[in-house]
Amino acid sequence: MRWPFRFAGKWASVPGSLSCLLRKSIPLSGSFRTLRSFRRLLIGLLLLAIVSTGGNARAGWRAHALVVNSLGGALGSAQDKAFFRPFAAQKGFGILRYVWDGTPQPRTAHGTGHAWTVALMEDSTVRAACMQGTLLRLGGAPGSADACGVPALREGIALAWDRGRIPVAPHWSDFWNVVRYPGKRGLRKDPRSTLEIALMADGVAPADVYAVLGTPEGVARAFRKLSQLRPYIVWWTSPAESARIIGNGSVLMTSAAGGEVAAAGTGQRDVGLQWEQSLDEGLSWGVAPDLDRAALDRARSLLHFMAQPEQVARFAGLYHAHPDGSAAQPLPMDASFWQEHLPDLSRRFADWLAAP
Template identity: 90%
Template sequence: MRWPFRFGGKWASVPACLSCLLRKFIPLSRPPRILRSLRRLLIGLLLLAIVPTSGNARTGWRTHALVVNSLGGALSAAQDKAFFRPFAAQMGVGILRYVWDGDPRPRSGHAGRAWTVALMEDSTARAACMQGFLLRLGGAPGSADACGVPAMREGIALAWDRGRIPVAPHWSDFWNVVRYPGKRGLRRDPRSTLEIALMADGVAPADVYAVLGTPEGVARAFRKLSQLRPYIEWWTSPAESARIIKNGSVLMTSAAGGEVTAAGTGQRDVGLQWEQSLDNGLSWGVAPDLDRAARDRARSLLHFMAQPEQVARFASLYHAHGDAGSVTPLLMDAAFWHEHLPDLSKRFADWLAAP
């Protein structure tokens, strides 16, 4: 497109005109690379002064957009295709999607963005609800389940490098570093990690929470973890759990099954062992300090995501579990973790910090 500027009797774009003018005033004695960089900088500054911006329009658009926090990786990509893009197109509402750590608690000095709807673990949603960090959507005032809207269940399985271990291992093999030397991946969080430690120590899945609910059971889980401490590579997000097995950083890892499946072939032939896997519930929470219009937009999105056709589309994009009926996973107990997470998180942090 021609801009209404002439230089030397010829039509030219704004940058071209500015470049010609700058050649007249910037000495050519400087090295060519420095000269080009200086000219680009000056052109950019002049364009900012000449070309009007749409800052007010952009600010207004952000003000009326839904800000959605999710957990990143293939999960967020599938949600974007199945939920967010179709909703935005149908409703004419902008959606800004960000990756976050799943913790809605206010933190001192935290510079995070304000959000509208966020995906988090069920145990996190229960605690946040009781502490007033989520909008109460229904239920009794003292209910811990009145805030989170069920989103999905994520399978956590044992992922391993099939190029080095041809037969599917179990959690007991996960601890056998003599027979299977190499790094192991575990989540840097007591949730899922302590359950896995107890199953590796011989506790039946049906008994895990009864054992973990006692001081002796907690001590047993941490003793088991201590046996593996030098070999552990910690992960903090579902996407990272898949990445460390795909790039060969670990021989085996606990991992979000959907992320491993979505990662494709990658650098390794990775298998998933679904026996003694865990099933973790995830929920959507709504920020508590929204105005009425924002709350209505949030509820519209939650309703849209719950429609059967959207649920089916998401399931076709993100395979969070193994073959239906092949195994019975251990359902992660949100009520247990709501009650015990503060104490076990402190115990876990102290264990990590110990020499």
């Protein structure tokens, strides 16, 4: 956990005069020893008061800070620079940014005692949480999954590969060809994106992926395809990790968040991104449902700030989720499909992972 921003004022520090007194050693004898002891006691009490004041200031700042959950990595760093730091400086209160796994429960962030206020999550998670009442409904009709999230960005999920070992851009079918391209493969430890990729690798056209995946036969087909690759898979659980495992040579190819790979640069490897048959995933901001008026006002203020054209442009200049001028047409991930099917497919995925 981190507390990256502190705009609630300077913490107290030891004045130079007291530091000098601590460093001085004035010889005193006889009756003056009592005076020297008293002086030291007085300095110690002053220092204790200063430290206590600083601690209370820090505790007060943290108690009134806006707690934001995001996904970390280059994305979180770009949000710090484009949104959170300028907002905190403008408004005069702090922001605590935590890295989380994208699940809107529990409200307390990783057992730290800080309940989150605003959180970034996948659109399918937003829709499910909206229906469960674990996000504040910002608009829309009751009983619908609309208007519980404020769109944040579209993240591209592409095939990243080591260009030092494969000079020509591979496709998902090549991803499964471990004879021609021996080496480990990286995939997200989640049915979302992973099952779509398995079907495209098996020859399903992107436009037909969700129609096929919506049938029992299509689900079985996707898992059969995954089973072919099982011994070679290295699982990743966060966008930043997807970029790290290709950058450090842990895998030959991986599905990866394009923005994280682009931000990482070449790293230890010359990494390429194949955008044909890539996925386009929506991420949105959700607001906790049980905020008091002051916290809710701060949350709304932050969402409004992040939506301003100047801040949007600043963020786009820092985080490149898609390539500029690419002719490739990504497959938009279907949030409605995953809202409906995620519970069942997550159980099926967990059972498949646990199987020998």
